[in-house]
Every structure is written in C-alpha cells, then in structure tokens.
Amino acid sequence: MLFFSYFKDLVGREVTVELKNDLAIRGTLHSVDQYLNIKLENTRVVDQDKYPHMLSVRNCFIRGSVVRYVQLPPDGVDVDLLHDATRREARGG
Amino acid sequence: MSWASPDDVFLSTSLATYLDKKILVLLRDGRKLLGLLRSFDQFANVVLEGACERIIVGDLYCDIPLGLYVIRGENVVLIGELDLEKDELPPHMTRVSTAEIKRAQKAERDATVLKGSMRKRMEFLDFD
Numbered sequence: 001m002l003f004f005s006y007f008k009d010l011v012g013r014e015v016t017v018e019l020k021n022d023l024a025i026r027g028t029l030h031s032v033d034q035y036l037n038i039k040l041e042n043t044r045v046v047d048q049d050k051y052p053h054m055l056s057v058r059n060c061f062i063r064g065s066v067v068r069y070v071q072l073p074p075d076g077v078d079v080d081l082l083h084d085a086t087r088r089e090a091r092g093g
Numbered sequence: 094m095s096w097a098s099p100d101d102v103f104l105s106t107s108l109a110t111y112l113d114k115k116i117l118v119l120l121r122d123g124r125k126l127l128g129l130l131r132s133f134d135q136f137a138n139v140v141l142e143g144a145c146e147r148i149i150v151g152d153l154y155c156d157i158p159l160g161l162y163v164i165r166g167e168n169v170v171l172i173g174e175l176d177l178e179k180d181e182l183p184p185h186m187t188r189v190s191t192a193e194i195k196r197a198q199k200a201e202r203d204a205t206v207l208k209g210s211m212r213k214r215m216e217f218l219d220f221d
Contacts, residue, residue, distance in 0.1 A: 019170060021123070033106035037137070043173075053125050053149060056181045057117060057173030061108055063137050066121070066170045 002089050006082065007032040007070075016046065016071040017062055023051060025060070036064035108133040111174050116141075118164060119171040125149070126162065127175070136166035148194045150201055152186050155194035 007029070016026045017038060024047070027040030039061050045054045102109045111130045118126045118139065125148075128141030144162040148155050175181065189197070 021121070021170060023119075023171075025171075031104060031106040037106050039106050052183050052186060053117065053147060053181075054173065055183060056176045056179040058176045058179075060171055060173040061106070061111070061137075062171050063166070063169050065167070 001034075002082075002085055003036065004032065004034055005085075007036065007038075010072065010076050013073050013076055015040075015073070015076075017067055018069040018071065019062070019066050020068045021066070023054075025054075025062070027060075030059070033064075036067065038062045038064065038067065038070070108137070108139070108172065111172065115175045115177065117147075117171075117173040117175055118169060119173070120164070120168045121170055122168070126159070126164070127156070128162065130172075134166070137169045137172070138166040139164050139169065139172070148198060149182075149186075150194060150197040153189045153194060153197050154182060154186055155189055155191055157191055 011029050011031060013029055014026065015029050016024055017040065018024045023045065025040060025043050025045055027043035030039040030041045032038055039059070041059050043054075043057060043060055045051045048055070108130065112133075114130060115127065116130045118128075118141065120126065124146060126141060126144050126146055128144035130139060131142045132140040141162045141164065144159045145156045146159060148157065
C-alpha cells in the first residue's frame with residue numbers, strides 16, 4: 001500500500017502519465033485508488049497532433065495496468081521519507 | 094474503485110462521476126469507442142449505450158455505429174469525459190463515409206506492410 005499512500009499525497013499536483021502505448025498525458029492528479037488507477041483533470045496530451053481524438057478530453061480515468069511511468073514534480077519526492085516507509089513496510093509494521 | 098458514498102464519489106477514482114455522460118474509451122488495440130456510460134465495475138468493465146467506433150486515418154475520420162456494448166475491463170486503456178463545449182476533433186479533419194474510411198485504412202495498412210518489406214530487403218545496408 002506504500003505507493004498508494006504515496007500517490008495520495010500527490011493529489012492536486014501536476015503530473016505526466018506515460019502509458020504503455022506511448023501516449024503521454026499531463027494533468028492535475030485528481031485521485032488514485034488501490035489498483036493505482038489514476039484520474040486526471042485539465043488534461044492535455046503531450047503530442048497533441050498525433051492523438052487528435054484526445055482534443056476534447058478534459059478529465060480522464062486511466063487504468064492502472066496500462067501505466068508505464070508517472071513523471072512527478074521534482075519537489076514531490078521525499079526520498080528519505082519513502083526510504084523509511086519502505087523499511088517499515090519490509091519489517092511488517 | 095470502491096463503492097463510495099454520494100458525497101465523496103466526486104473525490105474518488107470511481108467511474109461514477111462519468112455515469113450517463115458521453116465518454117471516449119481507448120482500447121488496448123488502439124480502437125476508440127464513444128458512447129454513454131451506463132454501468133461499470135471495479136475492473137473497469139463498462140457498458141456503453143449508443144456506442145460507435147471512431148476511425149481516424151490521417152485527416153479523415155468516420156463514426157461507425159455499433160449499438161450497446163459491454164467492454165471487458167482488461168482491454169480498457171483510458172476513459173475520457175468529453176467536453177461537449179469543445180470540438181471533438183481539430184477543424185481540419187473531414188468526415189467521410191464508411192466505405193471511404195475502410196479504403197483509407199487499407200491503403201495505410203498496405204503502405205506499412207510495404208515499408209516493412211522494403212526495410213527487410215535493405216537490412217544489409219545497416220541503417221542504425
């Protein structure tokens with residue numbers, strides 16, 4: 001549940017989600033669930049010309065299983081905190 | 094995607110906020126289906142009413158009516174809410190008939206196959 005909690009803390013931040021089909025979408029993280037399904041708001045596709053059908057999509061739901069990367073704001077990652085949480089989880093606490 | 098109560102459903106990742114709205118479903122094979130979201134579950138299985146497939150080839154497009162569709166969740170890549178205020182496609186795109194889009198699709202496929210076979214034949218030239 002570590003990454004679920006981690007992504008929950010990122011709600012409201014601007015992220016870029018790159019999918020396994022190479023489509024990259026930038027938008028405000030609206031919510032995440034246990035499957036790491038992601039909802040984005042005010043989305044725009046990074047390569048708009050290649051994906052004209054996405055023009056009028058403002059909000060979207062992305063299935064967790066198709067996500068390749070989530071590009072985060074640089075100040076959105078507290079490595080020390082994540083590190084500690086990982087050790088705690090590994091210990092079963 | 095839990096069954097959230099009506100108050101926090103708008104804050105959750107549930108698809109409930111898209112119910113009865115016109116949505117775009119992007120499938121794993123690249124197909125784009127449009128329709129009204131009538132039902133869904135935790136796997137992102139969805140029911141689309143008045144579904145149609147939008148085929149885009151270059152600047153040409155066509156909507157092929159399909160009817161009522163149940164889509165298995167594993168094939169879903171993305172579900173987008175369509176902003177009805179905005180144009181669905183850029184203004185330079187033209188709507189064509191089913192026959193025409195099928196022809197364009199076939200031409201595109203043939204071109205890809207040709208490009209592939211040419212490349213294979215020229216492989217000894219070591220492109221990369």
